[in-house]
Amino acid sequence: MNSFQLIIASLLVLASGIFIIPFLSARLKAIVNFIFVLLISLLTSIPAVYALMGNPTELILQGTAFFGKIPLRIDALSAWFMLIINLTCINGALYGIGYMKSYQEQKTNLSVHWVLFLIFQSSMLWVCMLQQSLAFLIAWELMSLSSLFLVVFEHQKTQTLRAGMNYLVQMHIGVIFLTIGFIQIYFTEGSTDFHAIGTYFATNPNFWVFLLFFIGFGIKAGFIPLHSWLPHAHPAAPAHISGVMSGVIVKLGIYGIIRIALLLKTDxxxxxxxxxxxxxxxxxxxxxxxxxxxxxxxxxxxxxxxxxxxxxxxxxxxxxxxxxxxxxxxxxxxxxxxxxxxxxxxxxxxxxxxxxxxxxxxxxxxxxxxxxxxxxxxxxxxxxxxxxxxxxxxxxxxxxxxxxxxxxxxxxxxxxxxxxxxxxxxxxxxxxxxxxxxxxxxxxxxxxxxxxxxxxxxxxxxxxxxxxxxxxxxxxxxxxxxxxxxxxxxxxxxxxxxxxxxxxxxxFQDASVLSPxxxxxxxxxxxxxxxxxxxxxxxxxxxxxxxIVKKRVEQFNTTWGCGYIAPNKKMQYTGKSFSKTLGKLLGFIVSEKKRYTELSPQEIFPQSRKHSSHYTDFFEHNIIHPLTERLLFSLNYFQFIQNGRTQTYVLYGVFFIIIIFLGTLFKFI
Amino acid sequence: MISFVVIILASLFFSGIIVRTKSIASGRKGPGIFQPMKDIFRLLKKGSVYSETSSFVFQIAPSIYFASVLMAIMVIPFGKSEGIISFDGDFIFFAYILALGKFFSIISAMDTGSSFEGMGASREALYSLLVEPAFFILMGSFALFTGHTSFHDIFISLHFGSYVAYALGCLATFVLIMIAMIENSRMPIDDPKTHLELTMIHEVMILDNSGFDLGLILHASNLKFAMYGALIANFFIDTLPFYLTIPIFFAVQLIFAVAVGVFESFSARFRMNHNAQFIFALTSIALLIFFGVLMVIGKFI
Missing domain, CATH: 1.20.120 (Four Helix Bundle (Hemerythrin (Met), subunit A))
Structure with missing residues (x-):
């Protein structure tokens, strides 16, 4: 089989997986999912290994009139990331079998979960293979959405849902930046192929367009100050999903950055x-x-x-x-x-x-x-x-x-x-x-x-x-x-x-440069x-x-309490106190918020009270939150637009049609 | 190979000299210089008491700590002869090997479930993190100065040509001495002879160790001292023949040990909450070395 057939076969495996998994019993779903993940990994790893050995694959898919030709390239860089994706997904799926056992009564939820896991793996692989901006964005979006639904597996918890929403919004901000970057290149070069980015960079300033791509990919990767989805999404997701997300999905941001960086010419x-x-x-x-x-x-x-x-x-x-x-x-x-x-x-x-x-x-x-x-x-x-x-x-x-x-x-x-x-x-x-x-x-x-x-x-x-x-x-x-x-x-x-x-x-270098x-x-x-x-x-x-020691006397006794004879388990050093000195030293970056009520002088017999403290994220607390609050404040004035009445929405449609009509009539558009 | 042997030899009497200096400074007769080694041998022959809370980590950690120090010593060169391990960038390996040992000594302190030992562990982790950049800037500066990145190549190609270069050597010696004091939890940071567990760093971490393990830990500390002494000696022994370098080496170790003893006799420990600033200030001295290097090689104009 050549690479093209292998990739098509992986798509067929994916499709059959999507159809088979929902009809299985809860126990079998995870196991069958693992088998499908393994199959897809095998099929896609073969062209990847070829590419690493020096035989890159380049295919042109004949798309529709809308897409045009879609180049599908597996060079060594794609191959490296594809192999990492496959390895991590196999491990994740295998671990997931045991981890998801305790959720077996949620049958539909599990079906959706495992089906999406397959889609998730394939979409990540396609992100590495596709080199046409439109198709790339679709695969990218598919990856973000499928991972979103994997994260919110425990959707009964509000905290999980909130983390999911946060993730969804931030991923789409990233997509907006990517889209702007791709549109800029499309309008200058007239092509959606990734090679066009290279030709664009050869003749135009590089820094700003790179910045667009960097923000787009950097949100996925989690560079500061674009990182704030990570600490919310990872705790919310099931462990095998966190493992795969942290293991590979953030790495696809890295993949994108390297891909663009390879094409840079100036700056x-x-x-x-x-x-x-x-x-x-x-x-x-x-x-x-x-x-x-x-x-x-x-x-x-x-x-x-x-x-x-x-x-x-x-x-x-x-x-x-x-x-x-x-x-x-x-x-x-x-x-x-x-x-x-x-x-x-x-x-x-x-x-x-x-x-x-x-x-x-x-x-x-x-x-x-x-x-x-x-x-x-x-x-x-x-x-x-x-x-x-x-x-x-x-x-x-x-x-x-x-x-x-x-x-x-x-x-x-x-x-x-x-x-x-x-x-x-x-x-x-x-x-x-x-x-x-x-x-x-x-x-x-x-x-x-x-x-x-x-x-x-x-x-x-x-x-x-x-x-x-x-x-x-x-x-x-x-x-x-x-x-x-x-x-x-x-x-x-x-x-x-x-x-x-x-x-x-x-x-184009000769061997003398490369031999050192x-x-x-x-x-x-x-x-x-x-x-x-x-x-x-x-x-x-x-x-x-x-x-030496096995010949000696060996005794077991309680931990030396420095003379104190009634220590209890609560007196152990805690993790918080372990890092407290550091937190204090760098308190201007990691500020601690405490919540408690002071004792008043009149309180002779104090009631039991609560003391809680947590650390805030500098960027989230000082930049992102104030910014979104301001935005919400001003956007509240436009709430009347979305009033929930169907008639108004129909009216908006009519307005839109009229504007388009007038616009074309008077040649504004 | 020779560096490994002489460092081991130096470690045998290093802490003895410190103790002797301190006793002379305080007007006591004091024990002989081999007394600390005799104590260690006595410990190695004893049985042990373990905490009921502790697990296998507590039992393997001292050995790993000791092994890491041994491994780090193998990286140190001796004049023109390389260490047993030598490659480009070996000082990174050196720092990370020591970090592994530290990792285990910290978790072994956590293993006993004692609040005092956790406290010591926390301080040890924090202070060793703060001292790290000074060492890297120091070595990075010398890498820039000499154009090499392994201990051996750096030391043999250090040419003390100009006066600025001498100043750099002295500054580097100072930084290394301070690093050695901090890594071994000695005077300005930590007082090994303090009587209160609350104010200790290293000593409180090993409260529950006994017998063979304690012996290993104590000797690892001696080895560490001799190791930093050897690093300092390497600044001065250049590529002279062995019949000169070996006496110079032991002289440097002797001066270092006496200096530590004198320093400990006549200074007090810092307040715990000022330690962080003090340790981090070392980084600025290391930066001075860096700027000195920039000046010598003419990058500053």
């Missing part, structure tokens, strides 16, 4: 610098918020924002490298970004899956109510620990490899470029160091509060380890993560080929070796300790 250095600055701030802001929040999934959502910042820094480096024509910078930046995209989709879905397991067993996402889960759910605890270490970029796991590439990019940038760049690079370097430190704090806090110590609150049911079906996808993810950590050279050389095939300035890049492959191999060495060292120290 490259300015765009690169702006993107790098914004990304480093995004990373620091995201992880700072993650450090202080107590809702487990909200914390992970903010952490996604951090990782988007890291990926964005890679892209920024790559654009600066294109502007200065430095192959080393291009390769380090883009490979760091692409590898971190894969890495983040792995460890973030792992962390969301573990958070789902915790939620399923304890029915709370509030870290302060949890504690000591390592005793009841040891495997989930280990998965979370591995995810936490990897996301902090600690060796020997995969996060280190991609962060190392970007760090090396900064170091290369310091040396290669002028004063302003040196300063920018060193500030980014130190920004990354802070981000690394903050993520250490965030994840020690989360792991410590959720899994260690003793339970802080009485849970309704005793938590148990989750089923094997839910653990298998996590084991698979950990396996892939370790393979990246130990053999990064394998993944890096694939990415290097990808970069050489997609970056325009590399295509192979040094990075050996460097990666060295890092892999040392990671293995590190693991061996750790295990041998543990083994030596074990063999």
């Amino acid at each position: 490259l250095i300015l765009i690169g610098e702006s993107l790098l600055t914004l990304s480093v701030i995004t990373a620091a802001y995201g992880i700072l918020n993650a450090a202080i929040h107590r809702d487990l999934k909200k914390m992970l959502a903010y952490c996604t924002i951090e990782n988007i910042g890291i990926i964005g820094s890679g892209i920024g480096l790559f654009i600066i490298g294109m502007g200065m024509n430095k192959p080393l910078l291009i390769v380090l930046g883009l490979s760091g970004a692409l590898l971190h995209t894969l890495n983040h989709s792995l460890f973030k879905s792992l962390l969301f899956f573990t958070s789902g397991s915790v939620y399923q067993q304890t029915h709370t996402r509030d870290m302060e109510k949890l504690g000591g889960l390592v005793k009841q759910m040891p495997q989930t605890a280990i998965f979370f620990l591995i995810g936490a270490l990897a996301i902090g970029g600690l060796p020997p796991f995969n996060g280190f490899v991609s962060e190392f590439l970007i760090y090396s990019g900064f170091l290369a940038g310091i040396r290669n470029t002028g004063l302003i760049h040196s300063t920018l690079m060193i500030l980014s370097l130190s920004g990354f160091a802070i981000v690394g430190g903050l993520s250490l704090l965030t994840f020690t806090k989360s792991f410590g509060t959720i899994f260690l110590g003793s339970p802080r609150d009485q849970l309704h049911t005793k938590p148990h380890e989750v089923s094997l079906g839910m653990r298998i996808p996590q084991i698979v993810i950990v396996g892939i993560m370790l393979s990246i950590g130990f053999f990064p050279q394998v993944y890096f050389s694939v990415i290097l080929h990808t970069i050489i095939s997609i970056v325009p300035s590399f295509q 890049l192979n040094n990075i492959v050996t460097l990666m191999a060295e890092i892999g070796r040392y990671s293995i060495l590190f693991l061996i060292l750790i295990s041998s120290v543990i083994l030596i300790r074990y063999s």
Whole structure:
């Protein structure tokens, strides 16, 4: 079968999936969905693997008169993202089988959920394949809508619905920007093909149109200040959906940005610098918020924002490298970004899956109510620990490899470029160091509060380890993560080929320019070796300790309470107090809102009272809310237009027709 | 390889010298310089008491912490001979390896479910996060200065040509000493001899560790001191032959240890709520080094 047939076959599988799933019993739906996800992934991965091996696919679909010809291209960049989508969706679907078991009585809801999951996966794949603006926007919209309905699975809860509405609105603001960008290009170039963007950039100023696309894609990706949907949508969605959304849907924003960035011709250095600055701030802001929040999934959502910042820094480096024509910078930046995209989709879905397991067993996402889960759910605890270490970029796991590439990019940038760049690079370097430190704090806090110590609150049911079906996808993810950590050279050389095939300035270079890049492959191999060495060292120290300690006396006693003899579980250090000093230190960014009533002097015997505090999002609280409130205030005056009477709406139609008629008559339109 | 051996050797007497200096400064006779090592050996031979709240994390964490320090030492070069591990950008690896050890020491403190240990863990996480940028700016500046990105290449190509370069070396030494003090939770930040758990950082984190594990943690701390001492020594030993560099190395370690002892004898610990500013101020000194480098290589005009 050639690529065209494979893609058509994947559409047929999708269609049959949509028809079959609603007619199955509640238990079978999830399993059949998984089989269909697997089939679609297999069918679409084959052309993707071809593309990565150097045989890109290019097909022209004969559309209708309205669409024109629709080019469908799978180059190495699309292929890389398609493989990530497929991997994450397979894991998500597999995890979803176990996770959705407790919702089996909601049969229709489940049908819709699983059908939409299939559509969601396919629409994401099509976003990567289609290269005609109209068709692209349709696939993009399909993706946003299907993910919206996946998010609001628990639509009985008002909070979930509100998060869903927030998501819907913000996605459409993004689409408006994308549409404006595409229209601008269509009117100048007369073509909806993506190649037209390249020809547009060759003759017109690049910065503003790039900005349009960046806002459009950046809302999806979650760059600040466009990030505010993420911390609402992720906690609301079921765990496997959060995993897939955070793992890949935000990455499609990244895909769009890279796609457009590859076509840029001028203003490259300015765009690169702006993107790098914004990304480093995004990373620091995201992880700072993650450090202080107590809702487990909200914390992970903010952490996604951090990782988007890291990926964005890679892209920024790559654009600066294109502007200065430095192959080393291009390769380090883009490979760091692409590898971190894969890495983040792995460890973030792992962390969301573990958070789902915790939620399923304890029915709370509030870290302060949890504690000591390592005793009841040891495997989930280990998965979370591995995810936490990897996301902090600690060796020997995969996060280190991609962060190392970007760090090396900064170091290369310091040396290669002028004063302003040196300063920018060193500030980014130190920004990354802070981000690394903050993520250490965030994840020690989360792991410590959720899994260690003793339970802080009485849970309704005793938590148990989750089923094997839910653990298998996590084991698979950990396996892939370790393979990246130990053999990064394998993944890096694939990415290097990808970069050489997609970056325009590399295509006419001779081998002498590209051969130094192979040094990075050996460097990666060295890092892999040392990671293995590190693991061996750790295990041998543990083994030596074990063999010595097992001969010694071993006693168990209560925790040393510094002389206090009646400690209770409530006295444990909480997650909030763990990050309190940090929150106070940076209180001008993460402001804490407290709600309580003061004791009055007359109150001799105070009644019981409540004290609550929460942290607000700087951008949401200070920019987005005031802005929307002003908008609502002025728009209230136009409420009479939408009065709910059918007659008036008919009248509006008549008005519209008359205006069009008069307009054409007098040649206004 | 040689750096690994000499650092291990230096770690054996490092804290002994600090203790001896402190006792001389306060007019006491004091123990011999190998007393801290004897204490550690005694601990290694003892049995352990574990908290009932703790899990396997508490038992593996000290070993991982110790292993991470050992791994980090392997990265340090010695004059013209490379460390066991050396590649472009190895100082990033160095920082992240140490961070892994810190991660485990923090979660092991959280594992006991004690409020005091959580407090120490929180402070440790915060202070090590604040000190991180100083180290990266320092190393980034030297990467810019020398055009290399591995410890070994940076140190052998540091040419102390101009006076500004000497100033940079001194500033860097100061920053590294302060980083070593903060990483080891010593005087201006944390007082290891304080009597109140509420005011401790590192010591309170290991309240529940005992026996072999405690020995590992204490020796890891010695190793860390010797490791930073070795980094400082590398600024001065250049590419001289070994019969000169090895004495210089031990002299630098000795001066460093004595300096720590003197400093601890004659200064008081900062107020806890001022620590953050103090630590972050190190970053501005590191930035001074960066601007110095820009000046030396002529990017500032």
